[in-house]
Amino acid sequence: xxxxxxxxxxxxxxxxxxxxxxxAGVEAVGARLSALxxxxxxxxxxxxxxxxxxxxxxxxxxxxxxxxxxxRGGRMAILSPQSVVAEVLELTGIATLIxxxxxxxxxxxxxxxxxxxx
Amino acid sequence: xxxxxxxxxxxxxxxxxxxxSVYERCRPDSGGDVATYIPxxxxxxxxxxxxxxxxxxxxxxxxxxxxxEFTVQSISKAFSLCLALELLGRDELYKHxxxxxxxxxxxxxxxxxxxxxxxxxMVNAGAITVxxxxxxxxxxxxxxxxxxxxxxxxxxxxxxxxxxxxxEAETGHRNRAIGHLLLNVGAAQQPIEPTLDLxxxxxxxxxxxxxxxxxxxxxxxxxxxxxxxxxxxxVVAVRDTLSVMFTCGMYDYSGSWALDVGIPAKSxxxxxxxxxxxxxxxxxxxxxxxxxxxxSVRGVKVFRSLADEFGLHAFECTNYGSELVRxxx
Numbered sequence: 357x358x359x360x361x362x363x364x365x366x367x368x369x370x371x372x373x374x375x376x377x378x379x380a381g382v383e384a385v386g387a388r389l390s391a392l393x394x395x396x397x398x399x400x401x402x403x404x405x406x407x408x409x410x411x412x413x414x415x416x417x418x419x420x421x422x423x424x425x426x427x428r429g430g431r432m433a434i435l436s437p438q439s440v441v442a443e444v445l446e447l448t449g450i451a452t453l454i455x456x457x458x459x460x461x462x463x464x465x466x467x468x469x470x471x472x473x474x
Numbered sequence: 475x476x477x478x479x480x481x482x483x484x485x486x487x488x489x490x491x492x493x494x495s496v497y498e499r500c501r502p503d504s505g506g507d508v509a510t511y512i513p514x515x516x517x518x519x520x521x522x523x524x525x526x527x528x529x530x531x532x533x534x535x536x537x538x539x540x541x542x543e544f545t546v547q548s549i550s551k552a553f554s555l556c557l558a559l560e561l562l563g564r565d566e567l568y569k570h571x572x573x574x575x576x577x578x579x580x581x582x583x584x585x586x587x588x589x590x591x592x593x594x595x596m597v598n599a600g601a602i603t604v605x606x607x608x609x610x611x612x613x614x615x616x617x618x619x620x621x622x623x624x625x626x627x628x629x630x631x632x633x634x635x636x637x638x639x640x641x642e643a644e645t646g647h648r649n650r651a652i653g654h655l656l657l658n659v660g661a662a663q664q665p666i667e668p669t670l671d672l673x674x675x676x677x678x679x680x681x682x683x684x685x686x687x688x689x690x691x692x693x694x695x696x697x698x699x700x701x702x703x704x705x706x707x708x709v710v711a712v713r714d715t716l717s718v719m720f721t722c723g724m725y726d727y728s729g730s731w732a733l734d735v736g737i738p739a740k741s742x743x744x745x746x747x748x749x750x751x752x753x754x755x756x757x758x759x760x761x762x763x764x765x766x767x768x769x770s771v772r773g774v775k776v777f778r779s780l781a782d783e784f785g786l787h788a789f790e791c792t793n794y795g796s797e798l799v800r801x802x803x
Contacts, residue, residue, distance in 0.1 A: 376491070378783055379495070379782050380499075412782055412784060412785030416791055448785070448791075448793075449794065
């Protein structure tokens with residue numbers, strides 16, 4: 357599992373994951389992912405376009421990150437999951453907790469918008 | 475009885491890859507020791523390791539020594555309970571055995587001090603009581619009755635290992651002592667010998683990880699074998715059985731199991747573990763080396779990994795509770 361961070365401007369970081377986000381995948385990138393979500397009130401776009409499988413432990417890791425970010429005034433969104441991963445996010449109800457987008461522009465706009473109730 | 479036609483490996487990359495990764499992750503662990511208190515169990519090859527996963531649409535995936543036979547030992551307790559519930563009904567059954575986790579070892583000679591009943595049907599004392607009740611209901615046909623249902627759940631005839639049975643019967647002094655104490659508190663009735671014989675024989679039933687997975691899938695499928703379509707267990711009895719497996723199935727590791735894995739399961743000192751994901755999966759693992767609590771070391775590790783991989787835990791963030799409520803709110 358690979359993790360690459362790209363600064364998009366406007367305080368948004370695109371975190372591009374590649375491979376299987378399973379037990380081994382979380383072992384490989386979990387600490388870096390956690391550091392990205394706990395050290396700053398960041399706006400993080402998790403790019404799942406190169407993720408071929410999302411295991412339960414991977415979902416837990418993303419959800420934990422999203423919650424931590426929210427508590428620190430940041431936000432997380434998911435970008436371009438492959439159809440099998442998108443289906444998992446939908447059926448498990450995670451898509452209602454972390455918004456999922458299929459194009460970069462819409463995702464960036466959503467992350468830039470003030471949080472609901474702000 | 476032949477392996478049913480539905481019982482075949484169907485390619486599914488996500489499950490294949492997940493299973494392969496869990497198998498490779500757990501295989502190097504050679505911790506623990508094989509059970510020796512039943513002398514015949516000490517003769518098994520300790521390195522054997524198999525995983526099988528059966529779905530309720532009748533598909534089976536395996537890895538490693540999934541077709542190696544081992545004695546089911548305490549895994550039989552789950553099925554005995556299910557059948558006793560069907561024969562006697564819950565009210566009568568629970569007069570004789572409780573459903574509370576004991577926190578004691580599997581072979582403890584301890585009864586609930588308030589009720590004088592064994593704590594639950596998953597420890598030896600409770601399972602011997604269940605056998606006494608099956609014997610009372612079925613008389614001389616008890617063994618045939620249970621073996622027939624086990625075969626229907628597995629989808630093939632299962633035989634009793636004579637060598638292990640003899641070894642259990644000759645050295646099972648502690649279980650005999652439990653039997654006599656059950657007579658003393660009125661939880662079992664004379665003659666106790668057929669009850670103990672049924673108990674020893676059911677512990678000595680030979681099955682493979684694939685069999686155990688199919689038997690688990692039968693429980694997961696509300697009592698109907700998804701490979702044969704045959705109705706095997708009573709619907710209400712299955713619900714109770716899974717509940718007791720969830721709270722008491724892993725001996726005095728049951729609480730930690732609920733935290734770490736979060737599905738109904740039953741282990742046996744033969745190295746097998748049965749797991750059930752309600753309405754979805756039956757899981758069977760086999761690896762003979764046991765931890766101090768009598769559970770297969772690799773088996774526990776496999777289940778923890780499968781839970782992480784496939785989101786099996788009842789309270790995993792990916793799981794909904796009642797699907798019925800989901801339609802309402």
